Amino acid sequence: MPRFARLFEAxxxxxxxxxxxxxxxxxxxxMTLWIDEEFATCISAQGAHLHGxxxxxxxLAKELEAAPVTIEPLDIRVYDSLGTVVYAIAEAHKPADPAGVSRLIxxxxxMVHERGEWRIAHxxxxxxxxxxxGQFAAKMRHGQGPLH
Structure with missing residues (x-):
């Protein structure tokens, strides 16, 4: 089992x-982190449906140029199997512009295991x-954990 623990840490x-x-x-x-397949898909926080x-x-280049952000994971749920890992994450997207407003996403x-490496497929x-x-932020402030 330790072999798999390292596999999923990757x-x-x-x-x-x-x-x-x-x-x-x-x-x-x-882009180096994406699977090398044209079936890769992305639905961005701005609502864009991106295929291939x-x-x-x-x-993503257009979005990063228009509104650069730092992403902070706040709550992470992981579901894994031998060749696939799914992360369900509550994130804070903080704009590079200090006057910008952070968003919870x-x-x-x-992710799929491809040629010895983990790559994003969707x-x-x-x-x-x-x-x-609001509920999420209140629970975080009161130390209850974000999703309890």
């Missing part, structure tokens, strides 16, 4: 590399509804 390394590349606004680094690697690159990442991000965001 998926977390890919997720952390994604967060770092987004914070740097480095679209080339972001070229579409994902163009859409629910994001699901589907990303689905949705803004947290205002009522849920």
């Amino acid at each position: 998926a977390a390394d890919t997720l952390n590399a994604f967060y770092q590349a987004v914070a740097e606004g480095n679209i080339d680094s972001v 690697l070229d579409g994902i690159r163009a859409g 629910f994001t699901t990442y589907v 990303l689905h991000a949705s803004p947290m509804p205002d009522a849920a965001a």
Whole structure:
């Protein structure tokens, strides 16, 4: 079993590399983390439906250029099997502009193990509804944990 523990830790390394590349606004680094297949898909927090690697690159580059962000994971749920890991994460998207407003986002990442490495196959991000965001923030402030 320890072999699998390391295997799934590597998926977390890919997720952390994604967060770092987004914070740097480095679209080339972001794209190296995606599976090398045209069935890759992304639904961004802004609502764009991006399909295929070229579409994902163009859409994410446009979003990163228009509104660079830092992503902070607040609550992470992990579902894993031998070749797939799914992360369901409540995230704070903090704009690079100090005058900007942070947003709470629910994001699901589907990662697959490809040629010895974990790669993103699908990303689905949705803004947290205002009522849920308020409840989430209140629980975080009171130390109850975000989703209890």
